Amino acid sequence: MTGASYIRYEVLQLFRNWRFLLFSVAYPLVIFWAVGLPNRHHTFDGIGFPLYFMAGMAVVGGMIAVISTGARIGLERTTGWTRQLRITPLKPPAYFAAKVICGYLGAIITIALVCLSGVALGVRLPAEDWAKLVGLLLVGLAPLAALGVALGHLVSGDAMAPVVGGTVTALALLGGSYGFLLAKSGVLFGIMKALPSYWLVQASKVASGGAVWPALAWIVIAGWAVVMVPLAVAVYRRDTSRV
């Protein structure tokens, strides 16, 4: 009950923080239109470029939203606000739930706007495939939301912006959000396939029939979740016992 009322205020804060919202929403949209518009008739990686790039930019926007949640926790730790909250009846799980929900809310807004832009550039999918695509994006972002919480406790102050920015950029570049860095073979491709961002972008193959994600995709997402969630819990515990 206290958690529910707390979430309301977190959401309120999310929408008040227009600078952040503008960046996390506008950045993928601008890139999508700037690159997608002139290339809207091309194909890429076996599908229409707008569909591929729509997924790519939805992933970038979604990652910015959920990982930046971590930056928010780091800021609240730095200013001492977290300590103030810890001496209220608010339970830590409710605090983290509120952060993750806000991260997801931001992600959903970005994904929706990028998908609408995709439609504007000619992407056409059956309703069922839209549902699958968005559903997979949201599932695949889960371990990254946990990563964001972990970063919020591991990194402090000035280091946060470059760490979050660098993490999102690396995951996006290696995951293929902007297209591929190298041919789809070799060591680097192996690394790419071990990243959740790669499979997130691959959710764009939603219309190619059969299962969208192979077993490997689910293993990678689950594996990241199995590492990131306990990591987030562990760094939170370490952080709060030391203070």
Place this chain on the structure above:
Amino acid sequence: MIGGTTGNSGCHGIVAGMTANNEGRGGIRLTHLTKSYGPVAAVRDVSLSIAPGETVALLGPNGAGKSTTIEMVLGLARPNSGSVSLFGLPPAQAIAAGAVGGMLQTGSLNLHLTVAELISMTASLYPHPLDVAEVLRATGTSEFADRRCSKLSGGQTQRVRFAISMVGNPDLLLLDEPTVALDVEGRRVFWDAIRAIAAQGKTVVFATHYLEEADAYADRIVLMSRGEIVADGPATEIKAKVGGRTIRATLPGADLARLAALPGVTAADRHGDAVILSATEPEAALRALLNEFPAARDVEVRGAQLEEAFLALTAEETDRDDAATGGAASKGQSR
């Protein structure tokens, strides 16, 4: 009157504890608390019992261990040894029950909420909060209630922080240096509110290095120095411990040894042409002074200020060093 929604439903522990047995479920009990940060002992074997309804000042200079003690009471720092009990519960449980409010020494409130929203949000976390509008008024925050928390001045932030600590209607209010950054008017508003809270039977503990504040607003003063409790009692008792009165007179070139030997005088000191006598029996001392030193003029007698009590006690502590540990601990009303 602050406690709009308090009375009947709100305060669990407090009322029962006050009417029945203060020692039973107890208010706050710190038992042999010790905390070190690396080689630095921040708090050394602090034992303290505070009855429900008491207003207690933790008085001491910077680095005395006041903040660390408060952090341990709030469960924000884990003691190396010893334990804390709040109304018979460990801190985490008392906090989860909404029995505790705290005002910490922290930086800005860098939140995208207005003052009113932040206070409402905090209220919503507690089972029996006070009326937010009442709290805004009582803390003098209503005039900037619609301003973003990130845009407040230091004094305004401090008022908001106070509002946050009290809006949950907690049985125990812990305040770490609450009046830092407050102007005169801010302090007046703050202490008025604290008095109202204390009048409802709430327990209030505040850390301060303002001696006048401890003297004026606390029922009881716990004096801390270098991580230990060096004195604990009513302000009057602490003053009595160091000789009671001070006699000041202009008396150029007087012999300090002769002055110190006067009846009722415990110590004599010189400030330029003035002499300052510490006296346990000021009447006898005054009579003797005027008889033996007819040249004395501008004679002034006053109660020893807490400042002097404080200096005397902490100096004593420094001198006795380890020998003082036992005395301080026994004074700490443990058990």
